[in-house]
Amino acid sequence: MAERRGDAFQVVRDSAPAETYRGAVVGCGRMGSTIDDEHIDMPNYPWPWAHAPAIIEARGIDLVCASDSDPEKLADFRRRWGTEALYTDYREMVEKERPDIVCLTTRPEPRAEITIGLAEMGVKAIYATKPMCRTLAEADAMIDACAKSGTILSIACHLNWYSYYTKARQLIADGVIGPLKSVVCHSASPLSNIQSHSLALIRMFVGAPAKWVIGIIDSDERAASDDDIPGSGIVVYENGIQTILNARVETIRSGWAIEFIGETGRIISRHAHSQFEIQSPHPVTGAPTRTQIPGPWHPRSSMVDAIEGVCRSIEKGREEICPGEFGREALEIGITIRESHRRGNVRVDLPLEDRSLKMGNP
Ligand SMILES: NC(=O)c1ccc[n+]([C@@H]2O[C@H](COP(=O)([O-])OP(=O)(O)OC[C@H]3O[C@@H](n4cnc5c(N)ncnc54)[C@H](O)[C@@H]3O)[C@@H](O)[C@H]2O)c1
Numbered sequence: 214m215a216e217r218r219g220d221a222f223q224v225v226r227d228s229a230p231a232e233t234y235r236g237a238v239v240g241c242g243r244m245g246s247t248i249d250d251e252h253i254d255m256p257n258y259p260w261p262w263a264h265a266p267a268i269i270e271a272r273g274i275d276l277v278c279a280s281d282s283d284p285e286k287l288a289d290f291r292r293r294w295g296t297e298a299l300y301t302d303y304r305e306m307v308e309k310e311r312p313d314i315v316c317l318t319t320r321p322e323p324r325a326e327i328t329i330g331l332a333e334m335g336v337k338a339i340y341a342t343k344p345m346c347r348t349l350a351e352a353d354a355m356i357d358a359c360a361k362s363g364t365i366l367s368i369a370c371h372l373n374w375y376s377y378y379t380k381a382r383q384l385i386a387d388g389v390i391g392p393l394k395s396v397v398c399h400s401a402s403p404l405s406n407i408q409s410h411s412l413a414l415i416r417m418f419v420g421a422p423a424k425w426v427i428g429i430i431d432s433d434e435r436a437a438s439d440d441d442i443p444g445s446g447i448v449v450y451e452n453g454i455q456t457i458l459n460a461r462v463e464t465i466r467s468g469w470a471i472e473f474i475g476e477t478g479r480i481i482s483r484h485a486h487s488q489f490e491i492q493s494p495h496p497v498t499g500a501p502t503r504t505q506i507p508g509p510w511h512p513r514s515s516m517v518d519a520i521e522g523v524c525r526s527i528e529k530g531r532e533e534i535c536p537g538e539f540g541r542e543a544l545e546i547g548i549t550i551r552e553s554h555r556r557g558n559v560r561v562d563l564p565l566e567d568r569s570l571k572m573g574n575p
Pocket residue numbers: 239240241242243244245248280281282283286301303318319320321323327342343344369370371406
């Protein structure tokens with residue numbers, strides 16, 4: 214179980230991208246630029262979270278340009294980050310500045326069109342915030358366009374890069390809780406927007422695509438709409454692992470908790486990823502133990518780790534931590550929970566045939 218990582222300098226060196234890439238932001242609002250202003254006086258909150266300052270802090274990438282259709286957002290972006298190459302049209306930005314990696318932080322409505330445009334213009338990687346888009350057809354088209362142009366498509370469900378979850382995955386691989394059997398996620402959040410974080414994270418832990426879903430929505434009226442709504446359900450994956458989503462919890466953010474349950478123990482993340490506990494048998498006596506998860510080697514913002522991860526994905530030629538397929542599956546599970554409810558809470562197999570189904574706000 215002892216973990217050999219080598220000397221710290223070596224870990225720092227080996228985790229850095231080999232090259233330095235030209236980075237861009239498209240969509241200079243909260244997620245692209247300003248969201249950290251909302252988290253002043255929160256010492257448990259690992260800054261930076263907005264994409265622009267995360268690019269500035271990350272190794273292997275320089276922030277060279279940005280685009281927003283609103284000139285006032287661009288002026289604010291220049292004031293905050295000192296970027297001079299600013300464009301109201303992302304296509305002109307790509308033509309003139311040739312960014313390698315584009316952080317795509319608009320709201321969902323224009324995401325598919327811009328992703329496809331960027332892929333066709335040959336950018337190396339797109340790091341697109343969640344939810345991936347609104348319809349399954351859009352998600353399919355985004356994945357196809359990036360596959361065709363060889364563009365890495367990475368979805369910014371950045372918990373997938375959060376070092377506590379990386380540590381938890383390593384503990385599971387080391388056998389600390391035995392083989393993973395099920396995951397239970399408590400969250401009252403809407404399925405397409407915030408629950409995409411949970412579903413992409415669970416997909417990474419499970420290591421197999423979702424196979425079928427049963428869902429319950431609190432009211433038929435809500436289930437009849439295309440709004441982003443909370444929902445409970447069961448998801449069964451191709452390798453037999455099950456996830457249970459429980460939406461009947463406190464509506465405050467700290468109600469968010471995830472339990473990874475193995476054959477002999479469990480790892481629990483509580484209070485919106487701020488507390489991590491392991492319950493497992495003592496390795497010698499077998500007595501039940503409860504401990505805090507050991508801190509990561511260098512705790513820092515998952516957004517910075519994610520952006521460095523996208524740089525390394527370019528070098529590897531593939532995205533493994535949160536590819537477009539995880540973003541699409543998160544959206545598809547949310548839609549299928551609602552679809553199951555609409556059909557009388559029955560089992561619905563994936564993939565859904567009707568790719569025009571949609572969920573979420575524009
Ligand atoms: N933790 C997270 O991962 C997290 C947190 C907050 C928001 N988000 C996501 O970020 C996305 C954006 O949310 P927000 O709150 O930042 O919205 P916002 O409205 O503050 O920012 C969106 C920006 O995109 C710009 N824009 C729209 N169309 C454009 C185009 N064609 N080209 C360039 N710019 C364009 C708008 O002018 C605006 O400035 C949402 O999908 C949201 O779910 C993610």
